[in-house]
Amino acid sequence: MIELNVVDETSTLKAVILGTARSSGPVPTIEEAYDPKSMEHIKAGTYPKEEDMIREMDGFAQVFHKYGVKVYRPEVLEDCNQIFARDIAFVIEDKLFHANILPDREREFVAIYEVLDQIDPTKIVRPPEEVHIEGGDVMPWNDHIFIGTYTGKDYSSFITARTNIEAVEFIRDMFPNKTVKSFELRKSNTDPKENALHLDCCFQPVGKDKAILHKNGFLVEEEYQYLVDYFGADNIFEIDKEEMYRMFSNVFSISPEVVVSEKSFTRLNNWLREQGFTVEEIEYNEIAKQEGLLRCSTMPLIRV
Numbered sequence: 001m002i003e004l005n006v007v008d009e010t011s012t013l014k015a016v017i018l019g020t021a022r023s024s025g026p027v028p029t030i031e032e033a034y035d036p037k038s039m040e041h042i043k044a045g046t047y048p049k050e051e052d053m054i055r056e057m058d059g060f061a062q063v064f065h066k067y068g069v070k071v072y073r074p075e076v077l078e079d080c081n082q083i084f085a086r087d088i089a090f091v092i093e094d095k096l097f098h099a100n101i102l103p104d105r106e107r108e109f110v111a112i113y114e115v116l117d118q119i120d121p122t123k124i125v126r127p128p129e130e131v132h133i134e135g136g137d138v139m140p141w142n143d144h145i146f147i148g149t150y151t152g153k154d155y156s157s158f159i160t161a162r163t164n165i166e167a168v169e170f171i172r173d174m175f176p177n178k179t180v181k182s183f184e185l186r187k188s189n190t191d192p193k194e195n196a197l198h199l200d201c202c203f204q205p206v207g208k209d210k211a212i213l214h215k216n217g218f219l220v221e222e223e224y225q226y227l228v229d230y231f232g233a234d235n236i237f238e239i240d241k242e243e244m245y246r247m248f249s250n251v252f253s254i255s256p257e258v259v260v261s262e263k264s265f266t267r268l269n270n271w272l273r274e275q276g277f278t279v280e281e282i283e284y285n286e287i288a289k290q291e292g293l294l295r296c297s298t299m300p301l302i303r304v
């Protein structure tokens with residue numbers, strides 16, 4: 001049995017699901033794309049090739065092996081994009097939540113049955129249908145749970161809005177002893193530089209008390225300020241629009257000391273090293289073309 005345990009973003013990782021780029025299907029049409037960065041690359045003829053994405057994900061898997069992390073991969077479904085394991089489910093404490101994800105992505109969940117079969121069924125929670133939620137928007141952080149959301153009346157017009165107010169209330173009810181803090185995120189169906197697809201596209205804690213943050217990803221200044229005050233301005237690495245677009249906030253922590261990052265994120269990687277982190281640099285810029293990076297490709301099961 002897998003004894004689920006995740007209470008933060010950075011404790012030492014013991015078991016994780018890593019998505020797969022195998023059989024991810026033909027290049028989608030613009031109508032089939034569900035994020036603006038993929039759309040941009042479809043239009044430009046630069047959509048990533050499957051073989052390149054497989055190579056990048058294999059590089060990520062090798063880092064996990066180096067650190068003794070147990071890695072589960074989804075069963076490969078034919079012509080199905082299963083790269084972003086993060087969004088289909090998430091673990092808080094000892095429960096795995098089956099996300100009510102964008103309908104276009106629903107098929108991805110069944111493919112992790114190998115993991116589901118090893119979890120006590122009473123620990124698997126399916127939120128009610130009206131609760132829209134994706135793991136990229138959910139971050140347990142000790143006595144807090146941070147959640148990205150969008151509550152505008154035009155919610156349904158944004159394919160980039162994945163977590164609604166019902167989700168925030170649902171998580172609040174599930175964890176009455178935690179502070180559930182929600183953040184309104186900036187959404188754009190067409191401009192990836194003005195779109196925080198998920199909370200992890202504009203914010204992520206690293207180490208024990210630091211965070212990467214992008215102000216323009218937040219619609220409400222006080223909510224952005226909450227994070228600055230919570231971590232302290234000196235502990236924040238603020239990224240600009242271009243860096244958000246390149247997904248600087250979507251690195252991934254293997255422990256409070258070790259962060260996996262993209263090789264080309266020089267400014268961030270230097271800052272991380274100055275702060276005393278070990279930075280495991282890998283290539284991931286082809287996957288980045290689909291508006292997701294390292295955190296998005298993983299679904300932690302056990303951190304201790």
Ligand SMILES: NC(=O)NCCC[C@H](N)C(=O)O
Nearest residue numbers: 034035084136198290292296
């Ligand atoms: N947590 C994340 O930000 N996941 C990235 C998902 C990217 C994918 N193209 C999507 O739009 O669902």
